Amino acid sequence: MEYPSDSTHPDGDEAPDLNAPQIQEEEKTSTFAKAKALLSELWHDKPGFVGFVIIVALVLMAIFAPLIAPYDPAEQSLRARLIPPVWQERGTWEHVLGTDHLGRDILSRIIHGSRISMIVGVAVVALAGGFGITMGLIAGFFGGRIDAAIMRFVDTIIAFPGLLLALVILAVIGPSMTTVIIVLALNGWMVYARMTRGIVLSVRQMPYVEAAEMVGGRSFHVIFRHILPNMMSPLLTLGVLEFARIVLAEAALSFLGLGIQPPATSWGLDVANGKDYLFVAWWLVTIPGCAIAITVLAINLLANWARVTSDPQEREKRFATSVAAMRRRKKSSSPAIQAAE
């Protein structure tokens, strides 16, 4: 799971110990120093760093949306319908990414839509993940009847059609972003519960878990200190995959009129709305789709970095690879050394 270290990066002449993941040095206890060390480590994992930058940019974009967006995302202009992006034949610089079937500026819609898409995605993953993982931990760790009860409950919820559940809840409470988040979380926590339970069952058998119990650790301690950290990798992966699914699920609800209500907008809603115009105006679907894809990709890259960083052994391997690659670059870039050898 190592990243190929890219040889094109210009900082090849940096001293290798500057980028050492601070594994051997526990002296730096101040949070600032730790954050700095972590950031330096991130900088040396290029894909992870790219992901990090994109995520920061997206978050800033969402926060400052009204300041950045050139138009009101809900402003319609029937004269300027279906203008293609600027690089197309009829494109204009007035609407860089074109306009939709109601003449709304797509760039502005993307910028504003990022707010709801990201809030819904993050909130649902956090809610469903938090609840599902807790349930899975309890079921897997304590086993027996507790396990049977929780897992049968999970089976029941899974057997219940998700869309029907959403319809019922949304019809009773009324559509809003909060309701969408609750509905999607209610509909999505089971996968975390099942997966967590499965991993707990296998990690529970590890001798180090028994060792922790043997020295007198309470269940709570054993779960949070020994079991949970050792299942971060699969859970991180699942969380990232779920984020993408949630963004699209929100789109499905919005498309049915149960999710985000116009004039508010989200990426998913735009994808759904643009579907009818796919053959006349591809950009209605493609551009918000790309926004979703880029977000997911960025989260994926960062999560991958976080996964390696959280595993001491993988982390040292990555560090060793990056140092070795740097030495190789140094060698090939200075022919004097080559000649000397």
Add this chain to the structure above:
Amino acid sequence: MALAEQIEPAEPLVRVEDLTVRFPGGRAGFWGQTELEVHAIERMSFEIFPGETLGLVGESGSGKTTAGRAVLGRTPVKSGHIYFDGRDITNIEGDARRLLSRDMQLIFQDPYASLNPRMRILDLVAEPLIVHGLVRNRDEAVDEVKELLRKVGLPANAFERFPHAFSGGQRQRVVIARALALKPRFIVADEPVSALDVSIRAQVVNLLQDLQQEFGLTYLFIAHDLSVVQHVSDRIAIMYAGKLFEIGSADAIYSNPKHPYTEALLSAVPVPDPVIQRSQKRIVFEGEPPSPIYPPKGCRFAKRCPLATAQCENEEPPLAEKAPGQFAACWNRN
């Protein structure tokens, strides 16, 4: 070892009485009406005196690990009693059991799996101290951890590393340091060296002996290898198919075994001299241990034993004193 003999008449530190452990073994019958049980340990009794090492030997599946786990309360006990320091600890649970872990600890067989790969050595060794509230956090534990690491022969700077940076022998030293952190009186060592390279086994065994001297520890040393046990044990117990077959002082067991099974085990111990080794007759018994689900009525060794008579087939031999301090379960030996 002489020390142990002096103490011998004292109260035993650990006393196991008629210990029986059975595991659920599935169901049988057309409708699954019969619940089966795996007879892991049947009516086993032994004592361990303060400061001594009892070697527990048996082949795979003989129940020796289960016995160790039962003593530590890690396995539900079907019947019988376990006394620690005169106190019945058979059914102790919860906080009292947690408190008991300050007195009794376990050293695991596989040092590669018994250390959490995501924790530093400092956290691992300090964990017992922290969960028992003896120190508030890891920073307070640093000095004590360094001292423990020094005692088990690890460099002081080891404490900030992760387990994967260490070899098997070093990891086992970490496991030992962890077990010692609470200053226990009794340690169950469950095949502590069988996962290690032969070349470092002696080091770890010697370390365990040195620590025993230093802290006055009492060991239950579980192994399937008589040559290791011979080296460390004051007394030895031989198990077969869930039964205790013979128990006695290490010298007596080695020089004058009373049970035919013990004889066979001893004949399998290699002698570091080819001439003697070739001259020795290896006793090999045909057959396999009996099914633990359907144990035989009589002696569990009867099917393989050269001395077996009709009595052996039908009646289970009691553990009887065949020589002073040496007990064996055999009808045909005195």
